[in-house]
Amino acid sequence: MSISKQGDWISAKVGDEIVMMSAEEGKYIGLNDVGARIWELLDESKTRDALEARLLEEFDVTPDACRAELDSFLTKLAEFRAITLN
Template identity: 45%
Template structure:
């Protein structure tokens, strides 16, 4: 798997269909038929990925919206994106 850095560009997978319910996104993989539910923070990241962005760009927005330090944001966003990439929900690179 590609190492994720602040400069790594993230994009939504074309194999995911998503819909918003209240403050959360529910997604389904067209490829494997699995469903995924994102909490409000994950849903915000998903919404920000309407256009491909780097980890740095995501954290610049998130640190302005949530009470989180830049270092904690970077750590948590990288872990989250790693999980999404492992499930082929996002494309990394």
């Protein structure tokens, strides 16, 4: 599955977190440190599998938990129209 950022989302780092806003969508999102890292990784990792591999390297998490949490997070970002999933 390939992933692309979409829309006019702008983001700002606040501590370990990221705050994102889209004027087009009229929405904002606050991302915790893991969500913030995923958002950053989307600039270089364009597939779900590549994201999962990087997260498994960087965080102390089991593959099953990583997969479930990543899929849930990507679904939420897609619902906000911050990314497209292909």
